[in-house]
Amino acid sequence: MAKYLGIDLGTANVLIDVKGEGIVLNEPSIVAINSRTNDVVAVGKDAYEMVGRTPANITAIRPLKDGVIADFNITEKMLQYFIDKLNVKSFFSKPVTMICAPTNVTPVEQKSIIEAAEQAGGGKVYLQLEPKVAAVGAGLDIFKPQGNMVIDIGGGTSDIAVLSMGDVVTSRSMRFAGDKMTLAIQAHVKQSHSLIIGERTAEEIKKQIGSAMCGNESNTFSASGIDIISGLPKEITLNEKEVEEALSDGVTQIVESAKTVLEETPPELSADIIDRGIMLTGGGALLKNLDKLLSKELEVPVLMTDRPLDSVALGTGILLENIEKHKKY
Known part of the structure; x- marks a missing residue:
């Protein structure tokens, strides 16, 4: 009997829901590639640990950008790795998959997402719009008038x-969205403090003291990076109000x-x-x-x-369970 997979193919993370089991995979959407041999060195969590820490011949790649596929081949390899890791394919049956896309996705981008999932899993693939699936995963009954x-x-x-x-x-x-928030923090620290910080540091700042309003100046975070002027390591202290201003636009x-x-x-x-x-x-x-x-x-x-982080993956699982009932939608 074929397995049913719901995939939240996110720019930051890939989550996979297996029918009857719930969310069984949640890993960063990152692949580490050896540029000399073009071999995959690591995927997901292992690749994330390499971000900003690799030698020249190893590149940590995010194959998705702004919610769509930027590198088809790397996305396919990443999905293949995750699906193989779950051991849901067999000689006699291939998984039925639902995968999501932003509302402004073009027909070409839709086709590339479906093809990547088909190549990785080999079974029937359904494509749904992300806010629709997120709403279902959040517990909303979107099928009523x-x-x-x-x-x-x-x-x-x-x-x-x-x-x-x-x-x-x-x-x-x-x-x-989340990635641009991280970039905004990096840009602010560079402009205001003449300090270059890494993506992972900016991400941690966002999580620890990021705020949309009423930022508290007493909530602080010590960030380390490279001083633009001296080229030497340097540490600064940021506060919540400052990060709020960086994210305000x-x-x-x-x-x-x-x-x-x-x-x-x-x-x-x-x-x-x-x-x-x-x-x-x-x-x-x-x-x-x-x-x-x-x-x-x-x-x-x-x-x-x-469960805001899991809503899309949960929604794909719910829709797949009712695929016959709601297929007209």
């Missing part, structure tokens, strides 16, 4: 959508996109959203006080799902 709004902030994209009767009514997808983009989606929503569905609130999912949803800022600016209750 009522308005549900979700803001899914992943690694590569922030997808904002209003859903009703199993489909997207109106949406926006923007390429400011990008966070404002998310707020404005959410306002646009609400403005384009039919009145009856808008009334439902006011009553039910907006569901916030994805790793970027963990940014401190982001839910409060969105609620304040949109004048609508904003709720955080219990």
